[in-house]
Amino acid sequence: MRQHTTLKFPALVALGGLGATGYALQGERRLWYPAALNEKQPRILKLPVDIDQAVSQIREDGYAVVPNFLDEQTLERLRCGLAPVFDAIGSRPDKDYGQQTLHTHNLLAKTRAVDEVLVDDRLLGLIEAVLGPDFQVSGVAAMRPGPGDRRQRMHQDDGHYPIPRPHPPLIVNTL
Numbered sequence: 151m152r153q154h155t156t157l158k159f160p161a162l163v164a165l166g167g168l169g170a171t172g173y174a175l176q177g178e179r180r181l182w183y184p185a186a187l188n189e190k191q192p193r194i195l196k197l198p199v200d201i202d203q204a205v206s207q208i209r210e211d212g213y214a215v216v217p218n219f220l221d222e223q224t225l226e227r228l229r230c231g232l233a234p235v236f237d238a239i240g241s242r243p244d245k246d247y248g249q250q251t252l253h254t255h256n257l258l259a260k261t262r263a264v265d266e267v268l269v270d271d272r273l274l275g276l277i278e279a280v281l282g283p284d285f286q287v288s289g290v291a292a293m294r295p296g297p298g299d300r301r302q303r304m305h306q307d308d309g310h311y312p313i314p315r316p317h318p319p320l321i322v323n324t325l
Contacts, residue, residue: 201272205279208319219273224266231263236294250296257290264290277322285322 194215195203207214220228236252257264267273268287277285295301308320 201275201279204276208280220267228263228267231261232257232292232294235260235263235292249299251299252294252296253291254293255289255291257292258287264292273324280319280322 193207193211194217195207199216204214204216232254235254235257239252239254241250254260268290293302307323311320313320
């Protein structure tokens with residue numbers, strides 16, 4: 151099995167549908183990893199980052215890491231706004247990531263805490279440059295890893311669509 155790198159946040163990680171090289175099998179799920187993840191350290195863009203630079207890296211590597219995309223004040227607002235959502239979940243062991251990791255989906259129906267990130271002009275510009283001008287938010291989720299639980303590896307989520315590779319980008323995920 152290949153080595154996988156866990157990224158430190160705050161950062162924007164955008165995974166595009168380009169730069170594909172390889173699959174790994176985990177149970178019955180087919181997971182795809184960009185070629186660049188075979189490196190010991192992912193390429194992290196230098197600040198300031200422009201959209202063209204990030205899109206170029208997505209096309210080349212399948213992802214782009216933009217350090218400090220969210221400032222500390224925004225992160226703190228997100229933490230405070232998401233805390234009640236996670237607290238309402240309670241304890242639900244996650245078979246993939248451990249006993250203390252919490253996942254929540256459909257955040258737009260549960261909190262306004264994520265709104266400012268979703269309408270960030272930099273983020274929208276990056277997504278438009280990858281997918282084109284016609285795109286929509288189809289899901290807003292959050293994960294709060296617990297101490298000692300396994301970290302989620304970088305992966306690509308377009309495996310849900312039975313389209314042969316290579317293909318144009320279908321999804322842009324941000325973490």
